[in-house]
Amino acid sequence: MSKFWSRTAREAKPYIPGEQPNESQIIKLNTNENPYPPSPNTLEAMKEVVNEGLRKYPTPTVDSLKRVIANREGVNSEQVFVGNGSDEVLAFAFQAFFEANEAIKFPSVTYSFYPVYANLYGIPYQAVTLNDDFTIDVEAMKQSIGGVIFPNPNAPTGLALRLYQVEEILQGNPNNVVIVDEAYVEFGAESAVELVEQYPNLLVTKTLSKSHALAGIRVGYAIGQEDLIEGLERIKNSFNSYTINSVSLAGAETALSDDAYYRETLERVINTRVWFKQSLEELGFEVLDSKANFLFVKPTGVEAEWLYLTLKERGFYIRYFDKPEVRGYVRISIGTDEEMERLLNEISNLLNSDC
Numbered sequence: 001m002s003k004f005w006s007r008t009a010r011e012a013k014p015y016i017p018g019e020q021p022n023e024s025q026i027i028k029l030n031t032n033e034n035p036y037p038p039s040p041n042t043l044e045a046m047k048e049v050v051n052e053g054l055r056k057y058p059t060p061t062v063d064s065l066k067r068v069i070a071n072r073e074g075v076n077s078e079q080v081f082v083g084n085g086s087d088e089v090l091a092f093a094f095q096a097f098f099e100a101n102e103a104i105k106f107p108s109v110t111y112s113f114y115p116v117y118a119n120l121y122g123i124p125y126q127a128v129t130l131n132d133d134f135t136i137d138v139e140a141m142k143q144s145i146g147g148v149i150f151p152n153p154n155a156p157t158g159l160a161l162r163l164y165q166v167e168e169i170l171q172g173n174p175n176n177v178v179i180v181d182e183a184y185v186e187f188g189a190e191s192a193v194e195l196v197e198q199y200p201n202l203l204v205t206k207t208l209s210k211s212h213a214l215a216g217i218r219v220g221y222a223i224g225q226e227d228l229i230e231g232l233e234r235i236k237n238s239f240n241s242y243t244i245n246s247v248s249l250a251g252a253e254t255a256l257s258d259d260a261y262y263r264e265t266l267e268r269v270i271n272t273r274v275w276f277k278q279s280l281e282e283l284g285f286e287v288l289d290s291k292a293n294f295l296f297v298k299p300t301g302v303e304a305e306w307l308y309l310t311l312k313e314r315g316f317y318i319r320y321f322d323k324p325e326v327r328g329y330v331r332i333s334i335g336t337d338e339e340m341e342r343l344l345n346e347i348s349n350l351l352n353s354d355c
């Protein structure tokens with residue numbers, strides 16, 4: 001605390017990101033990164049722009065990246081907004097569409113950045129309790145006062161709503177914006193982008209951080225009808241004209257045009273998730289039916305927190321959330337087959353030893 005801090009700085013409750021250890025021997029399965037590298041074309045495109053041209057500002061309107069995204073998503077460029085990671089897109093969306101005196105709704109177990117933004121902007125919220133099976137309570141997400149946000153698939157559960165359920169939430173909130181955060185959609189859930197034409201209150205956000213193995217370049221985007229996108233542009237241009245740097249622009253454009261490569265890596269992650277889930281179940285663990293690149297796991301025979309701490313000591317980083325509803329669970333990102341085999345061995349050894 002400093003006497004120089006504004007009230008906003010004093011009252012902020014910042015998000016605590018997963019650890020980013022530097023040691024290369026660590027098997028890092030705690031922040032849902034893609035275990036495979038970006039495509040060679042993507043890396044080449046970024047290297048090409050690292051030249052004297054960097055003395056210039058990047059394009060503030062990111063028109064050509066918007067065209068690539070529009071083409072991929074089957075919308076027009078005016079329906080696309082690009083941000084410095086989808087976190088930034090979400091932060092702008094909270095400012096553009098939610099009000100300080102109108103409570104928004106999001107699930108009680110969800111991406112922990114939502115309450116952070118709400119707190120920062122003074123937006124009240126109602127954390128909607130999940131169903132007993134950890135699915136989002138669709139009925140309870142209707143009739144919000146100020147708006148709705150949820151990830152699909154949800155994090156950290158990995159459970160996805162079907163498209164008709166997302167549509168029910170949209171219909172149940174006709175006068176408020178519903179943000180569907182599709183950070184993990186490419187790993188097996190249904191995207192709501194096809195509903196954008198029909199629902200003026202829908203904003204879908206996506207990121208290149210997970211599906212395109214580009215968490216390091218910070219590019220995310222939103223799809224919505226033109227007036228929602230204009231609202232986001234108004235906030236962005238009141239904050240920073242050049243949110244996307246030239247290197248990220250080149251990488252994102254190439255990655256989104258390099259579909260075959262990324263489709264293959266997505267398949268590999270999904271296949272690993274399937275066998276790893278089954279192997280954990282064979283150990284007696286309870287594993288939710290994830291459509292994302294991570295699994296939400298309830299260990300049996302050992303405490304979740306103990307498992308998290310013990311694995312960390314042994315060089316395996318997974319995620320544990322010290323919150324009442326999920327204290328019995330850990331979240332494990334899907335790595336390569338080799339990484340998951342080593343983790344499985346370590347867990348089996350721990351269960352078999354007298355620890």
Ligand SMILES: Cc1ncc(COP(=O)(O)O)c(C=O)c1O
Binds near residue numbers: 084208215
């Ligand atoms: C549900 C969800 N939404 C959004 C993000 C933000 O991703 P990024 O800012 O890397 O695009 C994350 C990151 O972990 C996430 O889990």
